[in-house]
Amino acid sequence: MRNFFQRQGKFRPLSRGDVRGKDQGQQIPEDLWVKCPKCGELLYSRELERNGLVCPKCNHHFRLRARERIDLLADADSFEEWDAGVQPMDPLHFVDGQGPYDEKLVKTQAKTGETESLITGSARINGRPLALAVADFNFLGASMGSVWGEKLARAVERAVEQRIPVLTVNASGGARMHEGLYSLMQMAKTTAAFHRLGENRLPHFSLLVDPCYGGVTASYATVADVMLAEPGALIGFAGQRVIEQVTRQKLPEGFQTAEFVLEHGMIDQIVDRGNLRSVITTLTDHYLGMPEGLETYSPNGFRSARDAKHAVPEEEPDSATTGTGGES
């Protein structure tokens, strides 16, 4: 607690979760307390983690790293990663103001501990199998390049083979400029893969999380069978700075938030992080039928996971330890 008083002026949002903080230089590795960027509340970081990185006071959804997301979403130990060995290349020998792209890749991989900005694999949610593709915003702003396209296309093709639905968790700063037209073409490649998924009558659920822009918004992520978003997430095609510069207009209040795109008819639901497992479970059961030996997890549909837990006396033993945001 002594530490707390000495450092309170320096507290930054969670070092791993939220990269929106403007004070990124002040990384305090042993953060015990985290200041909510929305309501300013000082939160005990353990408690915030137990709450799925959602502020218990104002429901601000902190950004999650891809693996944190998978931990929160999938049944414990159910995630099996696919194609982790697919590595980015530098086909253009791209050099920008900061140096060559291939060097940037090596640095980013070392810094993030990830090989690329999209992680794919199979998982179970309340026992229901599905293919998962989760973006990691910390890896070059979750920009979509060749690896993203290849891993996602393979994941969707496997989903077709295994006849399982696909859940994508989409954050992105846009197409990766360092791979030039290869990146743009990943919009075509991923959309083509999801077209096949649809031809095979398998559903795609897309969850848009903060922030989701550019080529990802303009391809597979916005033409899913069910469109979901996290509260407060910024979602758009063009970035706000670009729009301001081009139009020289002041952007309306709440522009491009999840609430804004819901109001404008682009998504089906805004889902609190704590409810996500239950929503995906119910959706999966609607499209693929109830798996044998499993009861419906959430008879009340879109209620919170906490409520659903009360409604169903026994959760799958597997998932009890995984937890979702709202269960702590």
Place this chain on the structure above:
Amino acid sequence: MTDTHQDQDTAQAIEGTEPTAPLTAMDRVRLARDPQRPATLDYIGELCTNFIELRGDRTFGDDAAMIGGLATFRGRSVVVLGHQGGTNTRENIERNFGMPRPEGFRKARRLMQHAQKFGLPIITFVDTSGADPGIGSEERGQGTAIAECLMQMIGTRVPIVCTVIGEGGSGGALSISLGDRLLMLENAVYAVASPEACAAILWKDASKAAEAAETMRVTAADLDRFGMIDELIPEPVPANEAPRDTIHTVGDRIEAHLDALYESFDPDDPEAMAALLNQRYDKYRKIGAWSETGEVEP
């Protein structure tokens, strides 16, 4: 005009040199944007007869930056689609400088469905700096409109031949380029972002656009080398100086590719239809540059 470039195969271009002299990427960008360069309506006017423009997205409005309709092209009825900017200020405002809004993409999607319904092949002319980045476009779902266009195009059950005739700018260009053939004029460019936008983001300096254009590999020759286009159509004289010749050369190539596609395509044969769609899938499925380490899964 006096930027330095790293590539050996590019050289400083001097105004007025022979057209065969190597041009820098930024020179090509400037040529691609030249207001005298023929645009979609010029191609339709010169190559097609019986053009009936079909307008409107049936939901919100009509977007003059994306035009389309029915036409007779070399003896075939086709659906033609293309971006269209303006040649003067008034027309540019009317056509939003050739940057489609969601209505434009929804019109394009509607016309693709129309072509499919009546079994008409589609030819498209790509020429836009990109999709409109405006408040209204965001409100009406710009991203979704482009995505719906891509989703429609990849599964459209008729042959599609696309040609980049000027500037191929990002998602706005891709929206009508997902065909069975992608042709590109020698002095056209096709890029994930405009060189200016790329420079502003990665150099924090829009004046580095020439460097960005070079390293982004936006020219037809680059994309041909990467196997991303099916044919580079030479411009012995730049299109802005020889518009009519260029247009007819493009027309010949489109016709040749349509003929080739129809050799094996029969709208009444389910196998031929499946083959067309599978080839289109494979065409985009294989694009990417990545390596693989460790155990490769089956």
